[in-house]
Amino acid sequence: MPLVQSLYRRLPAVHRLLESPELAEAVTRWGRDTVTGACRSAIDGLRHDVDQGAVPADELDAACRRLPERVLGLLEEQGRDAYPKVVNATGVLIHTNLGRSPLPIGVPASLGGYLALEYDLEAGRRGQRLAPLRHRIARVCGAEDAVMVNNNAAALVLALAAHTRGREVIVSRSQLIEIGGSFRLPDVMEASGCRLKEVGCTNRTHLEDYERAIGPETAAILMAHQSNFRIVGFTTAPAVGDVADLAHRHRLPLLVDQGSGALHDLRRWGLAEETTVAALLAAGADIVCFSGDKLLGGPQAGILVGATDWIEPLRRHPLYRALRPDKTALVLMDRVLAAHQHGRLEAIPLYALLGTTEEELARRARRLQRRLKDRGVPCRTRPTRAALGGGTTPAETLPSRALVLGGGQRLADRLRAAAPPVVARIEDDEVVLDLRSVLPEEDSDLLEAVVTAYRVPEKGSQDGGR
Numbered sequence: 001m002p003l004v005q006s007l008y009r010r011l012p013a014v015h016r017l018l019e020s021p022e023l024a025e026a027v028t029r030w031g032r033d034t035v036t037g038a039c040r041s042a043i044d045g046l047r048h049d050v051d052q053g054a055v056p057a058d059e060l061d062a063a064c065r066r067l068p069e070r071v072l073g074l075l076e077e078q079g080r081d082a083y084p085k086v087v088n089a090t091g092v093l094i095h096t097n098l099g100r101s102p103l104p105i106g107v108p109a110s111l112g113g114y115l116a117l118e119y120d121l122e123a124g125r126r127g128q129r130l131a132p133l134r135h136r137i138a139r140v141c142g143a144e145d146a147v148m149v150n151n152n153a154a155a156l157v158l159a160l161a162a163h164t165r166g167r168e169v170i171v172s173r174s175q176l177i178e179i180g181g182s183f184r185l186p187d188v189m190e191a192s193g194c195r196l197k198e199v200g201c202t203n204r205t206h207l208e209d210y211e212r213a214i215g216p217e218t219a220a221i222l223m224a225h226q227s228n229f230r231i232v233g234f235t236t237a238p239a240v241g242d243v244a245d246l247a248h249r250h251r252l253p254l255l256v257d258q259g260s261g262a263l264h265d266l267r268r269w270g271l272a273e274e275t276t277v278a279a280l281l282a283a284g285a286d287i288v289c290f291s292g293d294k295l296l297g298g299p300q301a302g303i304l305v306g307a308t309d310w311i312e313p314l315r316r317h318p319l320y321r322a323l324r325p326d327k328t329a330l331v332l333m334d335r336v337l338a339a340h341q342h343g344r345l346e347a348i349p350l351y352a353l354l355g356t357t358e359e360e361l362a363r364r365a366r367r368l369q370r371r372l373k374d375r376g377v378p379c380r381t382r383p384t385r386a387a388l389g390g391g392t393t394p395a396e397t398l399p400s401r402a403l404v405l406g407g408g409q410r411l412a413d414r415l416r417a418a419a420p421p422v423v424a425r426i427e428d429d430e431v432v433l434d435l436r437s438v439l440p441e442e443d444s445d446l447l448e449a450v451v452t453a454y455r456v457p458e459k460g461s462q463d464g465g466r
C-alpha cells in the first residue's frame with residue numbers, strides 16, 4: 001500500500017482542480033458548487049483507477065492533466081436529461097416509443113413540494129392513497145368504484161389474481177392478444193395463477209362455445225380488446241351483453257380488458273366507433289380495465305372499474321401494495337380526469353391534437369413552409385394521413401398535413417440530433433414531418449431543428465470548415 005499512498009499524494013486537491021483555466025467557463029455556466037462536486041467525483045474516479053491498477057505510476061501525471069476534461073465530461077452527462085423532450089413529427093398520436101399520449105407541457109413544475117398523498121385533511125389523520133381519486137375515476141367512467149395501478153398489465157394481473165387464482169378463465173381464441181413489449185395474454189394469465197381455457201376459433205366464436213366451456217372449475221370469462229389487429233371476413237363474436245348475461249346466469253364475473261380507455265364517442269373526431277368503458281359496464285361487464293396513457297391521455301397507469309363488490313377485493317389484495325401507482329402518476333391522473341369530467345378536452349394534449357382541423361393544419365404547414373423558404377430551406381407541403389397508434393385503432397387514420405423535405409435518412413438522422421430532437425417519418429426517401437402530432441407551441445422548435453439539420457455540412461465536404 002505505501003506505493004499507492006504515494007501515488008495518491010500526486011492527485012490534485014479539489015480547489016486546485018477547480019481553479020484550472022479549462023473549467024472557468026463551466027463555473028460560470030453551472031455554478032461553483034456543481035463544478036466543485038464534479039471535481040470531487042473526477043478525482044475520486046481517478047483515485048479508484050489508481051487503486052485498481054488501471055493507471056500506472058508513469059501515466060499518473062498525464063491522467064491528472066486530463067482531469068479538467070473528465071470534469072467537463074461529468075458535467076455534460078449530469079446536465080443531460082435521461083428522457084429528453086422531443087418533437088413528434090411521425091403523425092402517430094399515441095406513439096409507444098415516445099411516451100404514448102403527450103402530457104400537458106409544463107406540468108411537472110406543479111409537482112414540487114409536499115402533497116396530501118395519504119393524509120385526510122378534514123380529519124387531520126392518515127388517509128388512503130387512492131381515496132381522493134377513486135370517486136373521480138368512477139364518475140368519469142360511469143362506474144360504482146375504481147382502482148388504479150401502474151399499468152394495464154398490472155391491472156389484469158391484479159384482477160385475475162384476486163378473483164380467479166387456481167381456477168379456469170375462459171377466453172376466445174380470437175382474443176389471445178400479444179401487445180408490443182412482451183405483454184402476452186396467456187403468459188399474463190399464467191403469471192396470475194389462473195388456467196386459460198380457450199374457446200372458439202380464430203375467426204369465429206359463438207355464445208355456445210363459452211357456454212359449453214363453463215364447468216365447476218370456471219372462475220370467470222375474460223374478453224380482451226383486439227387492440228393492434230383486426231380479423232376481417234368470415235367472423236362472428238357474441239355481443240358483450242350476451243356474454244355478460246351468460247356469465248351472470250352461472251354466477252361468474254365477466255372481465256373485459258378494454259385496453260385503450262375510450263371514454264368518449266370517437267366519431268366526434270372522425271374516427272370509427274370504439275366501445276367506451278361506460279358502455280361495457282352498462283352492457284354488464286363486472287370489471288373493465290384499461291391503460292391510463294392511451295385514449296385517456298394521462299400518465300402511465302392501469303385502471304379497473306366496476307361494482308364495489310368486485311373492486312374492493314382488489315384494493316385489499318397483497319399484490320395491490322406492489323402495483324400501486326406513484327404520487328406523480330396520481331397527481332397527473334387527477335388533472336387529466338378533471339378535464340374529462342368537466343368537458344375541457346382541449347386541455348388534454350391528445351384531444352387538442354385530435355381536434356385540430358385540417359384547415360388549421362394546412363395553415364400551419366404553409367406558414368412553416370414560408371418561414372423555411374425565407375431561411376433557405378426548400379420544402380413542400382402535402383395532405384397526408386396520421387395514425388392514432390398505441391394499439392388503439394390499427395386501421396384508423398386521420399387527415400393531416402405534412403412538410404416534405406428531400407434528404408432522406410441522412411436528414412432524419414440529423415433531425416434526431418437537434419435540440420430538442422425531432423422524430424420524423426420517412427416515405428419514398430423523403431422526410432415527412434406530420435403536423436397532426438406536433439403541438440402548435442412546438443412549431444418554432446420544429447422550424448429551428450429543420451433549419452439546423454439542413455445546414456449541417458455533409459461529412460467530408462470541402463466547405464465543412466469554412
Ligand SMILES: *Cc1c(COP(=O)(O)O)cnc(C)c1O
Pocket residue numbers: 151152153154179183224225226227257258259260290291292301302390391
Ligand atoms: C395496451 C393494452 C394492454 C397493455 O397495457 P399497458 O398499460 O401497456 O400495460 C393490455 N391489453 C390491451 C387490450 C391493450 O390495448
